[in-house]
Amino acid sequence: MSRRGRAVFAAIVAQAALCTSAFGAADEFDASFDYLYVEANEGSSSGGHTAVRFGAQSYHFQNRDGLLVLDREFTADLLHDYALLNNRTVRASRVALREADLRRLHDSFERRYHRQSRQLEVGAALRDDLELLDRWREGAASEVPGLGYFERDGTASPAVRALRDRLTERYGIGFLTRRRDEALAQLAELAATDPAAWPAPPPEHASQEPPLAWPWARRYQAVASSVAAVDLLHASAALDATTLVVRETPSGWLVDEELRRIREMRARLEDSLVRLAGSPRSDWGRPFLVGLARLLALDEALARRRLVVLDTLPADAHQLPYRALEPRLERIGEILLAGHARIEMARRDWSSGAPGERPQTRLEGAINRVHELEASVREQRALRLAPGNRVPARPGPSRTPLPKLEDTHSIDTARARVASRIDRHAAAMTALYRYHLITRNCVSELFETLNAGLGDSPEEVAEVLGGHLDGHSEFGFVPFVSARAVDDRFRVVEQRVLPSFREMQLAEMRRHESPAWVALRESNTLTARSYQRGYRDSAFLFFTDDRVWLRPVLGVANLTTAVLESLWGVVKLPADRGETLRAGLTGTLVSLPELAFFNIRKGSNDWVMPSGSLVEALDRPLPAASADATPADQSVETELPGWSR
Amino acid sequence: MERKLATALSGAALLLLVFGTSACSISNSSETLSNSISSPFEWSSDSSDSSSDSSAGDSAYRQDVSDYTVAFATGDGDLDAFRSGLRLLSERRGVTNWEEDGLTLASIGQGLNEAGWKPDAMRAFAQELLGANAPGLEALQAGYASIP
Structure with a gap:
């Protein structure tokens, strides 16, 4: 900017x-x-x-x-x-x-939001069932969320061993083995269960609440994580250092007060892991793996006196190609400045000793995003995008073979039933919610x-x-x-x-400059200071949103620009996989209404500080x-x- | 006047149809450069200077968990299924271990109250849900008691 x-x-x-x-x-x-x-x-x-x-x-x-x-x-x-x-x-x-009527209205939206979210979640869970069966069919090891933060071999971690000893002291000798055996027995039972048995009726109307259920594949993965957690404790597995994000910059240095806070956090986290291992829930393994990885990341932070967090960006994150970043390096500098401020804000919250997990999640998110953008620019590679709260979940293959269906015929039969359920559910959702x-x-x-x-x-x-x-x-x-x-x-x-x-920018410009000059300069994309072409914007020359009577004339210029860009896009097709052509064709399409006094396009901004x-x-x-x-x-x-x- | 308006509207609608434009937003927010650093959620609401937005986030989450608990308490799902749904809700909020999260537990307590569960039933359920997690039991019961 x-x-x-x-x-x-x-x-x-x-x-x-x-x-x-x-x-x-x-x-x-x-x-x-x-x-x-x-x-x-x-x-x-x-x-x-x-x-x-x-x-x-x-x-x-x-x-x-x-x-x-x-x-x-x-x-x-x-x-x-x-x-x-x-x-x-x-x-x-x-x-x-009236206030009472407002509540009725708000409740109506809440109800619909929750019910539809749960209906969509059922569809996602059915697809997970199919994915697990596909992995079995391919003979691939089960992936356990959180396990990817640990080394498969190598030196034992004294911190993990100490935690294991604490668990033994708290719950008795043989406790971990019993938990593992229980989990393995559950997995064996699940593997023999029909994956299409859990209740997932296709919704018949928007207000239908799906039955509360623990979907088959998700249950399997959750229990598998408990087996993985015990295996990891038995092996005293160390943290995989390549899964850490370390702030090597001067601002990443931790002061004595922060170190003291981290030691307190570490003690609280370890206490919570001890409670979690003794929890009656059978899906305790997943949060345990994440908590343990965080515990070891705190140890790294203490040892290095630097901010250290887990890499939370998923491997399959949506990616922005580097060629989209290159023309926007000035903008990226600003984004990074804002990102550093965001890290400092999250860091203050985190090191203030605020209770709960969310300060940790926020700090991880802030550091990961800045680190990813810096690495993307430095290495001139695609940028992984991960909006929203991202809890650490890097998956890793199970250390031990887990019970599963071995017979290909049985897998195929189960797969066909699950696929049929997916189709029925998707058809019902389409009938209820198809956009028109x-x-x-x-x-x-x-x-x-x-x-x-x-x-x-x-x-x-x-x-x-x-x-x-x-x-x-x-x-x-x-x-x-x-x-x-x-x-x-x-x-x-x-x-x-x-x-x-x-419009906000133009109004401000008019306060300090000649309105006529501002109107002239800001009328087109070549000289405008209020606009820098957005990543997904089509090609155009003139803004027409505030010039009703000139729209057809300016529309012709925009149309010509877009057609020329389309032709250029055809030439560039092998090099840019059709991106220029897409922008040109879109520009052509949205220029046409301007010929009839109708404006759609306003241009967009890649980044604005919220x-x-x-x-x-x-x-x-x-x-x-x-x-x-x-x-x-x-x-x-x-x-x-x-x-x- | 009305006829003119109708003609104008018809023209606009026809334009929409002819040019295949889409009324309504298409959800693809993950594809913007703006999301490279952070989602709008985190910037403007979750961690802004505005405490009202942050409190709105807590309030929405409390409502989500409480609503989910009511659905469980008035339905016939089992406890494992309930836990599974809680995990999904809390992870979206940035919490992996909901058993240690006071807001989640208090919201469960509120949901049980809203569902009309008696204190004895609530206590038995809390025990079954959390085992010997004393701070967790306390937080859940406090949430239950927060609704008169």
Whole structure:
């Protein structure tokens, strides 16, 4: 990002209209939620998008592999994703209602989210069953999560031996062997069990709760981890040093106070491992392996006086090719600076002695991501991406042969049954949730969930919300039409507009420079300082989102640019595996609507520092609107903390 | 006026159809450079300066575990199945050993209360779930008692 870009960070929440309607005056409506309409952009939702916000949490339906899935996100993340990274203006319509009705609505989304998540989880578990059978068929050793952090041979670890002695002292001689025998007996029983026996009925409706079950392959792997844990203790296996991430930089040096804290953490962790080994649960092995690996990583940190954590990035993580990073090295420098700040923040939390495992997980995540990006740039290799909380789980092959089906015919028979279950479950999920542009999309399902939460009766829904919408009739399935319908029909007491990141930058530029000059310079991708082509953006020349009447003319230029890029993409096809051609064709497609005064494309940003201020800006009380006020008069500016460094 | 609006909307809808655009977001958030360092989740919510977001994260997790516990307590799943689901939930929250996590245990207690379990049944269940893990039993019972 340019220096100019860094200096420009003001979020402008424009009050498009402050409605003081008859609805708003009523005191009985003591609560509210926001209906969010996200403007279109190329790529993931070129027709626009919608969400419902209940305070810090928002719910929206996304198309995931053809299924319409309800996602729950923090509102801050949703706004960061759409307004900042994807340059989309977000319009919020605040709907007033009674507190009790708000709870009913929120519960409706929660219920649907949980039930669908569990239904999807059943599908994932069925696929795990098939994968385990496939491994057996190939004769491959069972992979145990967490075991990959330890050496298979080599010198014994005194720390592991000491822990084993402590367990023997606590639970008696023969305790570990008994646990191992119990686990092996369970595995033998599981291997002889029909993998298709656990209850996984295909869902018949969205509100169906799947039966609580421990899926076959997952049970097998969990019990196998207990065998692996005992084997590891018996062998006093040492940590595999290649699975550690060590901060060799000066900032990775640990001070005396941190060392003292680490010793305390180590003692607490060892105590918890002793309790875990004696736990009645049969899946104790997996967390034990991870905990033991962390214990040994703390020993390394103490020995080296450096920050040391486990490598938590999975081998099969999605990868960004190096050629996508190379043109963005300046941006990556900024990301790394932010990453280092993130490490320091996590480190303070971690070394402050805060209880629980999460400070450790956060520190591991922060260090791993910075380390991966540094290594990727240094070694000019693909970057492994791993969003979200990543607990250590590096798998390793079991040290001892485990009971399994040996007979190929039996495996094939079981495999056929499991495959059939997968097909039936997938078909049921498709029937329930298949995405359809018109009949089942993010708008229609949002209203269905809203209405279901209020009893489905149009009269009752209208009484609660001020009106009834079904997301189907009168083009109600189109996101921007739905937003207009919400404003017209529901009890909307406030409307706010959160501008896209590019709009925020332009507004700030206009405060310091000639507006005409800014308009000219920022009108195109060649001279704009508010835009650097995003990794997944198509080729285009002019921005058309703020120039309605010029759209057809600029659209022709964009179309020509995209066609030329497509032709260049054909030439480059063998070298870039069609990436340039894809960008050119996409550019062609999204340029066409511009010829008819319709804008989709806004450009996107690879990286923008997130800020919780976006949410705060949406909730900040607006100044009282005067009768002749215009939206510009009522704008509120908010500095985004954490943006300017 | 309405006719004009309808015509405009029809045009927009037709454009959507003709150009094959997709209303609704496609979930592929793992493919962005932004995720190279951290997911938005961790940056803006999980560890931001805003304690309200962090507390919202705890609140959502508490609700998830409590809701899951209610589903178990009112259904016919076995204890191992319950533990298996807990592992999935807690790992998403960055916790591998939920038996040592106070928030998880308190949320289980809340769920049992919400499901209408009597104190005796709750205590017997907690014993079966956690064995001799005294701090864990205490946290679960405190969660149960936190709902009047």
